[in-house]
Amino acid sequence: MILGNMDNSQPNITNQPAIILALDAMGGDSAPGCIIDGAALALKLMPAGREMRFLIFGDKGAITPHLSKHQALLARCELVHTTEKVLADDKPSVALRQRRGSSMRMALDAVAAGKAHCVVSAGNTGALMVLARAALKTLPGIDRPAIATIIPTRKQPLVMLDLGANVACDSGNLCQFARIGAVFAQRVLGVALPKVALLNIGVEELKGREEIREAAQLLRTDKALPGEFIGYVEGDDIGAGTADVIVCDGFTGNIALKTMEGTAKLLTDFLREAVKASLLAKFGMIFALPAFRRLYQRVDPRKYNGAMFLGLRGICVKSHGGTDAVGFASALQVAYELVEQRFNEHICRVFEQHSPAISGQEPTNQDV
Amino acid sequence: MILGNMDNSQPNITNQPAIILALDAMGGDSAPGCIIDGAALALKLMPAGREMRFLIFGDKGAITPHLSKHQALLARCELVHTTEKVLADDKPSVALRQRRGSSMRMALDAVAAGKAHCVVSAGNTGALMVLARAALKTLPGIDRPAIATIIPTRKQPLVMLDLGANVACDSGNLCQFARIGAVFAQRVLGVALPKVALLNIGVEELKGREEIREAAQLLRTDKALPGEFIGYVEGDDIGAGTADVIVCDGFTGNIALKTMEGTAKLLTDFLREAVKASLLAKFGMIFALPAFRRLYQRVDPRKYNGAMFLGLRGICVKSHGGTDAVGFASALQVAYELVEQRFNEHICRVFEQHSPAISGQEPTNQDV
Numbered sequence: 080m081i082l083g084n085m086d087n088s089q090p091n092i093t094n095q096p097a098i099i100l101a102l103d104a105m106g107g108d109s110a111p112g113c114i115i116d117g118a119a120l121a122l123k124l125m126p127a128g129r130e131m132r133f134l135i136f137g138d139k140g141a142i143t144p145h146l147s148k149h150q151a152l153l154a155r156c157e158l159v160h161t162t163e164k165v166l167a168d169d170k171p172s173v174a175l176r177q178r179r180g181s182s183m184r185m186a187l188d189a190v191a192a193g194k195a196h197c198v199v200s201a202g203n204t205g206a207l208m209v210l211a212r213a214a215l216k217t218l219p220g221i222d223r224p225a226i227a228t229i230i231p232t233r234k235q236p237l238v239m240l241d242l243g244a245n246v247a248c249d250s251g252n253l254c255q256f257a258r259i260g261a262v263f264a265q266r267v268l269g270v271a272l273p274k275v276a277l278l279n280i281g282v283e284e285l286k287g288r289e290e291i292r293e294a295a296q297l298l299r300t301d302k303a304l305p306g307e308f309i310g311y312v313e314g315d316d317i318g319a320g321t322a323d324v325i326v327c328d329g330f331t332g333n334i335a336l337k338t339m340e341g342t343a344k345l346l347t348d349f350l351r352e353a354v355k356a357s358l359l360a361k362f363g364m365i366f367a368l369p370a371f372r373r374l375y376q377r378v379d380p381r382k383y384n385g386a387m388f389l390g391l392r393g394i395c396v397k398s399h400g401g402t403d404a405v406g407f408a409s410a411l412q413v414a415y416e417l418v419e420q421r422f423n424e425h426i427c428r429v430f431e432q433h434s435p436a437i438s439g440q441e442p443t444n445q446d447v
Numbered sequence: 448m449i450l451g452n453m454d455n456s457q458p459n460i461t462n463q464p465a466i467i468l469a470l471d472a473m474g475g476d477s478a479p480g481c482i483i484d485g486a487a488l489a490l491k492l493m494p495a496g497r498e499m500r501f502l503i504f505g506d507k508g509a510i511t512p513h514l515s516k517h518q519a520l521l522a523r524c525e526l527v528h529t530t531e532k533v534l535a536d537d538k539p540s541v542a543l544r545q546r547r548g549s550s551m552r553m554a555l556d557a558v559a560a561g562k563a564h565c566v567v568s569a570g571n572t573g574a575l576m577v578l579a580r581a582a583l584k585t586l587p588g589i590d591r592p593a594i595a596t597i598i599p600t601r602k603q604p605l606v607m608l609d610l611g612a613n614v615a616c617d618s619g620n621l622c623q624f625a626r627i628g629a630v631f632a633q634r635v636l637g638v639a640l641p642k643v644a645l646l647n648i649g650v651e652e653l654k655g656r657e658e659i660r661e662a663a664q665l666l667r668t669d670k671a672l673p674g675e676f677i678g679y680v681e682g683d684d685i686g687a688g689t690a691d692v693i694v695c696d697g698f699t700g701n702i703a704l705k706t707m708e709g710t711a712k713l714l715t716d717f718l719r720e721a722v723k724a725s726l727l728a729k730f731g732m733i734f735a736l737p738a739f740r741r742l743y744q745r746v747d748p749r750k751y752n753g754a755m756f757l758g759l760r761g762i763c764v765k766s767h768g769g770t771d772a773v774g775f776a777s778a779l780q781v782a783y784e785l786v787e788q789r790f791n792e793h794i795c796r797v798f799e800q801h802s803p804a805i806s807g808q809e810p811t812n813q814d815v
Contacts, residue, residue: 280701314705318713333648337682345686353742363734370728374721
């Protein structure tokens with residue numbers, strides 16, 4: 080099943096009626112069970128008139144018992160057998176050299192060869208990033224890919240990038256991420272003119288690191304940016320929803336994202352303990368529970384599962400390794416959305432219109 | 448009233464029975480009212496047998512009406528009149544050159560001259576950092592001061608530094624901060640052998656920026672470190688309380704701290720909205736309220752008010768500019784504690800015992 084050769088934006092395969100997702104069925108803490116269950120759930124949640132198909136890579140013996148439970152999925156998938164897989168503690172360099180026949184690498188190669196539109200994996204993040212870069216390469220005009228995710232805020236959700244693909248970035252990399260993020264906000268978050276900001280430690284013009292000040296200067300006059308550059312934002316602006324796109328280097332983004340996760344967990348634990356310690360509070364919570372459930376739905380981390388590797392010649396989504404079927408289905412929906420919205424075509428259009436190109440550092444072995 | 452000349456660790460003045468705090472009465476959003484009320488409250492909260500006195504710098508006309516309400520404070524303070532002050536939007540360079548007669552500068556000069564043990568200000572952070580560095584200088588063996596604060600965690604509170612004094616740090620600076628933080632954890636948090644960690648984006652040895660990996664190497668063999676170096680921690684370890692001391696550069700620390708604040712605010716707002724939107728939940732909250740109040744007390748930001756500028760030849764504490772009297776009193780208690788615990792003497796002892804010294808970058812104009 081060859082859908083056509085891939086060019087920059089995959090025009091051949093996007094002309095096909097169904098969107099085909101390549102699944103690394105062997106990555107993640109509960110693989111392959113929750114991968115298969117997640118795919119079945121995503122199928123069930125698909126609105127009528129849209130079609131999702133799967134190319135599943137992994138160990139047939141381990142996958143088949145799970146697959147046989149889902150008739151609808153069985154009718155919409157093709158299973159490609161391999162016993163090799165990327166291990167959770169494989170170094171990216173090991174994954175690159177020694178895991179050529181792994182489920183993760185084969186899923187990526189399927190996208191590179193035009194056999195699938197996108198790849199979704201819950202496996203080793205560092206390995207996936209390096210394998211994706213090797214298999215898919217970056218889009219024209221983009222020097223480094225970035226990891227992005229959607230974050231809930233007081234206003235509407237925002238997209239933040241980079242979250243760890245690049246330990247250090249120069250001003251050119253940051254500007255490229257700003258454009259990629261702005262296209263994402265338009266296509267996926269539905270914001271017509273996204274507010275784009277650089278994450279910094281103050282809002283004054285002279286604050287922060289040199290590459291951030293340089294990036295601000297470039298973005299102020301970047302005619303290709305499909306959004307409005309609003310300058311710097313600080314850490315507390317993430318939750319406040321001051322911007323639709325927040326741009327930073329991968330070190331800073333990773334620290335900020337994990338700090339958010341840790342703080343949310345701390346407060347939830349404190350809340351639980353406070354209620355547990357008081358009989359009156361336990362009684363009161365019987366009445367407050369439905370409201371708290373609605374609150375939880377608003378910030379349910381499974382809804383925001385799916386880190387997207389953006390800037391590559393193919394869509395690649397990383398699901399959290401510890402997620403369940405509901406979370407994995409979310410990651411599949413994100414991937415589907417990116418393909419359906421022809422995300423990469425829009426990226427290419429933005430980068431083509433700009434002349435001279437903004438160029439940034441290319442990846443080094445230090446990264447990931 | 449001269450208490451003696453200052454040497455490295457202020458031995459002359461710490462022999463005096465009372466601890467004297469120099470107050471910048473004109474800094475902060477509600478100055479001088481909440482500064483004076485905060486001082487009066489701190490006096491009231493002092494345990495018997497400990498004495499706190501104040502040297503208050505600022506506009507006599509504005510201060511006196513507030514001061515006259517507090518008889519106990521009146522008996523324990525001296526007011527030094529000045530109408531000049533550092534403005535909230537003064538650049539540090541302007542504060543340094545043009546605000547020599549300001550309440551902030553005079554309070555710092557009083558500590559430098561041995562007239563007071565420590566200074567507390569709720570004014571412009573950047574200006575305070577630069578003025579403090581100019582007036583007090585760093586302790587021997589320390590190239591750059593750091594901003595530190597106490598952070599609540601699931602276990603016991605931890606100290607984190609630097610939070611914004613230094614945009615970039617080299618490995619030597621980070622090691623110096625690690626030692627300073629470890630002394631703080633011992634003296635103020637009461638941890639006999641503090642667990643010291645570097646904030647990074649992964650726990651593996653090869654992760655992160657070069658200066659962090661170098662710092663890890665130095666700390667593994669640093670015999671002067673009064674604690675146990677446990678390696679790297681990630682953003683979510685802050686709330687989890689994995690370490691007693693978390694060390695990072697000022698850019699990263701500032702992003703992490705503000706992200707924590709923003710996330711806590713976001714979740715609190717969501718919680719409030721969820722309860723407001725449901726009559727049943729409102730009813731239930733009547734019973735749960737006492738438990739929630741206890742929870743709030745556990746994380747009350749006023750309790751954790753007070754960013755400490757550590758590594759200087761004098762104690763300098765920055766209160767949040769928007770705090771109330773309760774918060775300002777907390778900052779005064781932190782300052783008092785640092786003096787009473789002879790924090791700087793202990794720092795000097797740690798840095799003296801190490802040979803050869805760990806040396807780091809000196810400050811540049813880029814910082815703050």
